[in-house]
Amino acid sequence: MRGVVFRGNRELEVLDFADPVPGPGDVVIRIKASGLCGSDLKFYRDPPDEALKALGFKDFSARGIDEAPKIVAGHEPCGVIAEIGPNVDHRAWKVGDRVMVFHYKGCGFCDNCRTGWTQMCEHGATIYGATAHGGHADYMVVPAETLVALPDEISFSAGAAIACGTGTAFGALRRADVTGRDTVAVFGMGPIGQSAVQFAKAFGAEVIAVDIAEDRVARASELGAHHVVNSNSVDPVEAIREITGGRGATAAIETSGAPVARTAATRALGTWGRIALVGLGGNIDLNVSPDIVIKQISILGSYTFSNVGMGECARFVAKHGIDVDAIFTDRWKIDEAVEAYVEFDKQTRGKAVIEF
Template identity: 45%
Template sequence: MFVKGVVFVGDRRLELVEFADPKPGPGEVVLRIMASGMCGSDLHPYRAESPPECIAGHEPSGIVEEVGVGVSAHMAQVGDRVTVHHYAGCNACDQCRSGWFQLCRAGTVRYGADANGSHSAYMLVPAVTLVKLPDRMTFTSGATIGCGTGTAWGGLKRLGDLNGMDLLVSGQGPVGLSATMIASSQGARVIAVDVQASRLELAKKFGAAEVVDASDVDVAVAVRELTCGVGAPRVLETSGSSGASEAALKCLSTWGRACFLGLGGGSFEVDVSKLLTTQATLMTSWTLSIAELQRCVDFVGRRCLPVDDLFTSRWRLDDAEAAYAHFDQQSAGKGVFIFD
C-alpha cells in the first residue's frame, strides 16, 4: 500500500509523491493525519533550489492509528486525538529528558525536514512526542498549536509575566497573531506591528489594543507615543526581518526584555554601549519544550481561544501546488490541509 505526500522539489515547485505506508517500530506510532498546518518556515525549503527529499509539513494533528512494541497505554492508544512535538532526539541526554528534543546533544530530527512530515494521510513519529488534545478541541487547533501557536507561547514564556504589561509584538504573521491572542488573554496590552493592513486588522480581532503600520510610520516614534514616552517593557519579534528587529529594539524601555524568534534569515547589529545603561535583557526562543506544548494545549482549551481563526484558507492535499503558491504571497493568515 502507498500514500501520497507533498515533496518540495525546488524553486517554488512541489510534487505529490507516493510513499510506502509507514509501519511503527519499537516506541513508535502511526498517526492518521486529520489536519496539517502550513508554517511560515515551510517557505524556506519551498523556495530553495535543493530542498530536503522528504514529505513536507511539521504541524500535524490526528488520531493514533497503530502503536509499536513498547508503547504503553499511558503513552498512546489507538484512537487517541493528538498533536505532535515535531522533533525527535536521543531521549537520553539532559535536554531530551527535560523535554527539549530540538536541543538534543546527539543531534535532532525535525519532521518535514530531516524525516517524513505531516503533509500526507499517515505519519510515523515516536510516541514520546505526542500530546493529547481535549475532546472539544478541533484538529485544526491542534495543528497550529503544534508549531505556530506553540512557538508564540514559547517566546511569551521567555518574557515572563505579562499581566498589565505593554507588549510590542513585531510581525503579525501566524506566530505574531498567536502571540497577540495569547498575550491579550493573559492581561497584556498588545501593540501589534506589521506592514500589511490586512494582518493588522486580524491583530485587532485577536485582541491587540493598538496597531502600528510599519510601512507608514516610524515604529519607534509611534510606540513611544503610545507608551507616554517610556517604550515597551516587553518586546516579541516574530518576523525575522532585520529592519523590524532593529525597530523593535528601539522600542524597548529601561529594564525591558526582548525576545527574538523570527526565522526570516535577517541579521542586525546590537550596539551594546547604547544598551548598557538601559539594563535590557535580550533573548531568543526556539519553539518550546514538550512540557510547554502540553501547557499551551491546556491553556488554549480552557480559554477557548479561537486559534482556528488563524487559518484563513483550508485545502485538500491534491491542491497543494495552489495552496503553497497562495501561502507564498504571505498576505493573509495560515493555510491548512484537511483530511477526512
C-alpha cells in the first residue's frame, strides 16, 4: 500500500508499505477519505519529535525510541472494514461496514479510557497519524474498539471531518452548553470554526462569526452565521457589543489558538458568559478582575471529544441534515499529497481531504 510520511521542514513522501494484517482484536480499514487537519501542520512543518512536544505529548526519545519511525500521517480516517482479525465481536462489526476511526488508543482500563476519553489515558495514548500509522494510506489497521459507525446518510469525506475537526466543533459547543438561548461568538473561521457555525445555528443559537480573512468571513455567512465580523478591520469586542445591544455574547468558541483572538473572545462575553478554548498552543493575556472575576466568566478547555461524543456528532449530522461537505474546498488524491499540503499550509481556504 502507499502512505504519506511527514519529514518535517515542509517535506513529505509517499512511500510503499506492506499491506497491514489484523492481529487479535484488530480490523483493517480500506480508507475512503482521510482529512487534512490544522494539527497535521505541526508534523508537516516541524521534525516529529518537536511536533509532539509542541502538542503536549511525549516525544519519541522520551518513549525510548532512538529515531522517529516512518509513520503514516493523517488522523481523520474514514472507510470500510476490509478484514477482521481474531477476537473481534462479529455482532458489532462485519466486513463492508462504513466506519470512522477514533484516532486515539489508551490502556482501556483507567477511568478516562473507560468513559471514552482515551486521548487522556493516564498511562499515555497512542495517536494514530502521529505515533502510529494513520489514514493517509490505502489501508489502516486499528483496534476494533476505536471504530465508530458512519451513518449511511453521511459521505466518507464528511465522516473524515467528524473524526476530528467537525467533531471537535460539536464537542466544544456541547462543552460550553450552547443552546437556542445563546448568542455565540465563534472566533476563527477555519474548518473547525465553520463547523461550529453550522452546529450552533442548528442548536438554535444566534451566531456571530469572527475572522481576519475576508473570504472566510464571507464563507461564514454562506454557512449560516447571522452576523460576521472582520477583526482585521474592526475591533471584534466592540462589534460584538454593538450586535448584542451592549450585553456581549453569552458564549464563545475560540478555534484559532491565536493569543489575540483568545483575549478578544473572552472580553466579548457578557456577564456569566462561557468560553470554550479549542485551538492548541499559545497563551492568553487577560486582566483577571475585570475580564473574568467580576463578570463571573467560565473558561473551559475543550480537547477534541470522546468516542461516544463522536458517535453523537455523526448521528446529529445525519438526523439534522448538516451539510458537512460544504466546508470542503479541496479534494486530493494520494499522489497529489505534496501539492495538497503546500496549499493547505497557506491556511487560506476551507477543509481539505485525500480521497481514495
